[in-house]
Amino acid sequence: EADIYQTPRYLVIGTGKKITLECSQTMGHDKMYWYQQDPGMELHLIHYSYGVNSTEKGDLSSESTVSRIRTEHFPLTLESARPSHTSQYLCASSEGARGELFFGEGSRLTVL
Amino acid sequence: SQKIEQNSEALNIQEGKTATLTCNYTNYSPAYLQWYRQDPGRGPVFLLLIRENEKEKRKERLKVTFDTTLKQSLFHITASQPADSATYLCALPPEGAGSYQLTFGKGTKLSVIP
Numbered sequence: 671e672a673d674i675y676q677t678p679r680y681l682v683i684g685t686g687k688k689i690t691l692e693c694s695q696t697m698g699h700d701k702m703y704w705y706q707q708d709p710g711m712e713l714h715l716i717h718y719s720y721g722v723n724s725t726e727k728g729d730l731s732s733e734s735t736v737s738r739i740r741t742e743h744f745p746l747t748l749e750s751a752r753p754s755h756t757s758q759y760l761c762a763s764s765e766g767a768r769g770e771l772f773f774g775e776g777s778r779l780t781v782l
Numbered sequence: 783s784q785k786i787e788q789n790s791e792a793l794n795i796q797e798g799k800t801a802t803l804t805c806n807y808t809n810y811s812p813a814y815l816q817w818y819r820q821d822p823g824r825g826p827v828f829l830l831l832i833r834e835n836e837k838e839k840r841k842e843r844l845k846v847t848f849d850t851t852l853k854q855s856l857f858h859i860t861a862s863q864p865a866d867s868a869t870y871l872c873a874l875p876p877e878g879a880g881s882y883q884l885t886f887g888k889g890t891k892l893s894v895i896p
Binding site for chain 2: 705778
């Protein structure tokens with residue numbers, strides 16, 4: 671069982687609201703990632719971090735932002751949610767040069 | 783960037799048979815390739831990693847092959863069970879060392895029929 675946790679699991683909010691998706695891992699992994707996945711589609715990397723105070727944008731452009739102030743915590747924030755942000759957001763962590771990714775259960779966001 | 787194609791969106795197979803899933807990539811040859819299982823509404827779970835210098839890797843009923851000439855990996859589940867029903871994803875790292883962002887295929891949804 672992976673020790674990586676995401677909250678909330680489900681969120682339904684109105685347009686224009688600010689939201690933060692939380693992700694925490696207790697494995698001490700340096701590398702953390704956010705992927706976005708629409709139903710039946712592939713995962714797309716939107717943010718990653720190789721350590722504290724290190725964040726980079728992924729291949730898929732996203733209006734979200736992330737921060738990495740502590741090793742175990744990698745929250746994702748949307749300042750003003752829109753219906754186009756409706757999706758599943760998956761957080762993951764890894765360790766080592768070819769480490770497997772440990773995924774959280776995901777946060778399913780619906781913006782009305 | 784790498785383009786990944788997984789053979790079909792859905793595969794139905796009778797219980798007890800061997801399921802074979804395909805992952806093809808089009809550009810550079812990756813240093814390794816990973817396979818994940820994803821159940822509906824859940825995050826993917828890592829299954830196997832195979833390196834470019836390995837032809838085959840096994841784990842219990844799972845077997846993965848890696849053919850860098852064909853630019854293809856095959857994922858086999860022998861003696862398939864209904865509990866094996868899930869979407870299976872292949873994932874590749876980017877070209878070059880020092881980079882860890884995996885690119886995922888769309889996946890193949892496997893249904894094992896009792």
